[in-house]
Amino acid sequence: MTGWLLIIFLLILGGVLSTLGDFLGTKIGKARLSIFKLRPRRTAVLITILTGSFISSISLMLMLLVDRQLRDGLFRLNDIQTELKESRSALLPLQKQRSILEERIEKREKELINLEKNFFALRKGEVVITSGESLGTFTIQLNEKSDIDEEIENIFTRANFNAFMRVKPGEKPDRRLILVRLDHVQRMKSIISDNRKWVINIRSAGNVLLGENYVYAFPEVLLNQNIVTKGEIIASNSLERNDYKPHTLNKKVKLLLASTLAEVKRRGSLVSEIQVDTKSINSLRNKLKRFDTSKTSLEVISNKNSDTAENVSVSLRISKIPSKN
Numbered sequence: 001m002t003g004w005l006l007i008i009f010l011l012i013l014g015g016v017l018s019t020l021g022d023f024l025g026t027k028i029g030k031a032r033l034s035i036f037k038l039r040p041r042r043t044a045v046l047i048t049i050l051t052g053s054f055i056s057s058i059s060l061m062l063m064l065l066v067d068r069q070l071r072d073g074l075f076r077l078n079d080i081q082t083e084l085k086e087s088r089s090a091l092l093p094l095q096k097q098r099s100i101l102e103e104r105i106e107k108r109e110k111e112l113i114n115l116e117k118n119f120f121a122l123r124k125g126e127v128v129i130t131s132g133e134s135l136g137t138f139t140i141q142l143n144e145k146s147d148i149d150e151e152i153e154n155i156f157t158r159a160n161f162n163a164f165m166r167v168k169p170g171e172k173p174d175r176r177l178i179l180v181r182l183d184h185v186q187r188m189k190s191i192i193s194d195n196r197k198w199v200i201n202i203r204s205a206g207n208v209l210l211g212e213n214y215v216y217a218f219p220e221v222l223l224n225q226n227i228v229t230k231g232e233i234i235a236s237n238s239l240e241r242n243d244y245k246p247h248t249l250n251k252k253v254k255l256l257l258a259s260t261l262a263e264v265k266r267r268g269s270l271v272s273e274i275q276v277d278t279k280s281i282n283s284l285r286n287k288l289k290r291f292d293t294s295k296t297s298l299e300v301i302s303n304k305n306s307d308t309a310e311n312v313s314v315s316l317r318i319s320k321i322p323s324k325n
């Protein structure tokens with residue numbers, strides 16, 4: 001609305017000033033006035049020119065006074081162009097960051113879709129191999145006559161057989177399911193190429209559904225070492241007389257075996273469970289019935305020497321804790 005009012009005002013003002021200029025020019029022409037020693041006719045022309053210039057000046061001044069954008073366009077054009085270039089330069093990194101963020105969001109959305117897929121598959125009981133689950137544990141020690149490529153291929157073949165039996169039960173294992181990154185294989189070669197004894201644990205890189213065609217895996221390479229020795233007390237806990245009750249005793253035994261498993265894993269063992277001699281459990285209960293002491297020690301004893309990839313077999317033993325006099 002302001003623009004239309006300005007246009008109407010300029011038209012009216014231009015008409016008034018032009019009429020006034022023409023009137024002055026006519027009067028000066030008839031009066032035969034002279035300015036700057038000009039002839040009367042030239043003087044009338046000069047007055048008309050000055051009037052037109054005055055009209056233009058008044059019009060421009062009014063437009064600049066009313067329209068802020070016009071003022072900026074006339075007097076700050078270079079500054080605006082410079083600011084625009086700087087803004088565009090500053091916008092480029094932001095656009096790159098936005099692209100990176102969009103890629104991350106897209107990646108997270110895909111991961112979320114996979115998680116939802118695995119979750120529903122897990123609820124339906126279709127996940128046959130979970131992420132990080134072992135597909136086979138193998139001990140290897142190379143020498144000068146060993147063919148490292150052949151040894152590694154044998155390991156992958158056996159791990160592939162284990163995976164195939166679980167992913168495609170009932171089918172003939174006539175093709176390779178497990179896929180391992182080449183850089184992981186090269187790293188494994190460089191580690192086991194010496195004469196020491198190594199343990200290679202092939203693990204699944206993700207959840208695998210029943211019937212899938214590929215199992216992505218990675219090798220975990222550990223130096224083979226002794227975890228427990230025969231007769232070693234791996235873990236122990238004290239028992240009070242109130243703990244002799246069957247229900248309480250079972251809880252104590254389970255807790256102690258869990259501590260034993262955590263301890264052997266901390267030392268580097270790959271076992272997922274502890275093998276317990278059931279005879280030692282029955283013997284433990286019979287001994288507790290005959291004990292008259294109020295405090296005893298429940299101990300987990302190793303039955304054999306066990307290395308990194310070997311099963312850990314234990315027995316339970318109870319002994320009296322001497323009372324302090």
